[in-house]
Amino acid sequence: MKKSGDAAGMTRRQFGVMAGGLFAGYVFQGLCRVIDAAPSAQGRLTARPGATPRESGTAGAGTHALGLASPRDAILQLPRNASPGPVPLLVLLHGAGGGAGGVLRRVGEAAGEAGLGVLAPDSRGSTWDGIRDGFGADVMFLDRALARVFGMIAIDPARLAVGGFSDGATYALSLGLINGDLFRRVLAFSPGFIIDGSRHGRPRVFISHGKSDPILPIDHSSRAIVPGLRKDGYDVTYREFDGRHEVPAAIAQEGMRWVARSRQERRRDDQDMTCNKRMGEGETLSRICQVVGRAS
Numbered sequence: 001m002k003k004s005g006d007a008a009g010m011t012r013r014q015f016g017v018m019a020g021g022l023f024a025g026y027v028f029q030g031l032c033r034v035i036d037a038a039p040s041a042q043g044r045l046t047a048r049p050g051a052t053p054r055e056s057g058t059a060g061a062g063t064h065a066l067g068l069a070s071p072r073d074a075i076l077q078l079p080r081n082a083s084p085g086p087v088p089l090l091v092l093l094h095g096a097g098g099g100a101g102g103v104l105r106r107v108g109e110a111a112g113e114a115g116l117g118v119l120a121p122d123s124r125g126s127t128w129d130g131i132r133d134g135f136g137a138d139v140m141f142l143d144r145a146l147a148r149v150f151g152m153i154a155i156d157p158a159r160l161a162v163g164g165f166s167d168g169a170t171y172a173l174s175l176g177l178i179n180g181d182l183f184r185r186v187l188a189f190s191p192g193f194i195i196d197g198s199r200h201g202r203p204r205v206f207i208s209h210g211k212s213d214p215i216l217p218i219d220h221s222s223r224a225i226v227p228g229l230r231k232d233g234y235d236v237t238y239r240e241f242d243g244r245h246e247v248p249a250a251i252a253q254e255g256m257r258w259v260a261r262s263r264q265e266r267r268r269d270d271q272d273m274t275c276n277k278r279m280g281e282g283e284t285l286s287r288i289c290q291v292v293g294r295a296s
Contacts (some may be wrong), residue, residue, distance in 0.1 A: 040139040043130060043178040043197045047146035049155040063104075066148050072122035074145040075100045078153070079112045086156035087117040088260050089149070090187065091142070093164030093172050094120070096127040103165060107189075107252040114256035117153070121145050128171040130195045139175075161259045163187025163206075165247055166216065170195070173225070176203055187255050189247045192216045194225060204235045206258050208251045210243035 039046055061080040065073055078087065090111060094103035100120035111118045121142055123129070129138040149155070162183045164172035169191035176186030177194065180201025188207045209222035218240070226238045237258065241248055 040137075040143065041135055043135040043139055043175055043195070045139065045143050045146065045175070045179050045182055047143050047150060048182065049150045049157050049160065066145055068144055068148065069122075069141065072099070072124065074119060074121035074141075074148075075104060076149055076152070077104060077108055077112065077118040077120065079115050079117060081112070081115055083115060086154040088115065088159030089117045089119060089155045089161070090256070090259050091146070091162040091172070091183075092118050092120045093128065093162070093168030094123070095164075095166030095168050096131075098168075103168065106165060107247055107256070110249070110252040110256045113253065114260040116256055116260050117155075119145060119149050127167045130171055130174060131167055135195075135197075138171075142175075158184060159260065161185035161187055161203075163189070163255070163259070164191075165189040166245065167192070169207075173205070173207075176205070185259050187259055189251070189255065190216055190222070190245055191225060192221050194228075202234065204237070205229055206237045206239075206255050208239040208241065208247070208255065210246060211240055212243065213245045215245040 061078050064076045064078070066076060068074055092100075092103055092107070092111070094100060099122050104118065104120050108118060108120075121138075124137040124141060125132065129136050160183055162172045162176045162179075163169070163186065166189070169188035170193055173186055173188045173191050174195035174197060176183045177199045178197040180186075180199060180203040182201075183203050184201075186203050186205045188205070190209050190213060191207065207222050207226055209216075209218045211218055213221075222238070222240075226236055229236050239251055239254070241251060
């Protein structure tokens with residue numbers, strides 16, 4: 001009888017352990033589902049520019065460390081020649097093994113000349129999370145950095161863009177398509193591929209690539225990416241150049257001016273494109289421009 005009682009006691013203990021383990025497993029699975037459903041896990045950014053900054057006057061021309069993390073943080077660069085009113089902003093992402101300071105040295109001067117503000121964050125690891133495994137920590141940090149900048153300065157939502165070089169271009173292109181309702185333009189200098197994700201909005205895209213790139217060969221990257229985007233209905237400006245894995249000064253300047261263009265300048269460009277297309281179809285210039293002018 002004693003043995004039977006001991007066996008029953010052991011069974012109860014075993015049942016308790018088993019039930020506790022099952023409960024912990026259900027809790028863990030539930031947490032995983034919550035984490036997977038979080039916007040950051042889908043590459044979605046939640047920060048949005050407001051009508052007025054909450055910390056008005058806290059940032060002037062020059063570079064500012066945001067102080068969100070150490071040692072890898074984020075830098076805000078504001079132009080000295082900015083036009084009055086809200087600032088056009090480019091979120092600029094570095095390549096693998098790099099950092100904010102390096103990508104600013106590469107194209108920061110061209111951004112300043114174009115009158116662009118630049119937010120350059122550091123990735124949490126050696127490169128961006130979506131390239132290594134899945135979206136997560138880098139998206140959350142970028143959300144924090146954007147929220148901080150939106151609170152510091154007035155941003156022009158119509159000229160809010162994301163861009164990058166190499167791995168940063170891959171990540172910018174991917175985040176830009178997923179967050180096309182936030183970023184109106186996407187700038188990719190030598191991207192490798194596009195990370196899958198649910199796309200929102202319809203941003204315009206600028207891509208450049210060196211014909212002799214040994215790191216991300218052009219035939220397997222941009223020459224495959226660009227036709228796919230155009231097939232999906234995206235407006236893509238594409239520049240190939242004689243060079244390697246780099247951003248030539250002329251390409252950087254063109255890309256930054258492309259981001260900084262005002263709505264009126266973009267409208268004029270669209271009208272010019274329409275005129276040129278219809279002239280090629282045989283219509284007279286005066287007739288075309290009358291029609292386009294009325295449509296605008």
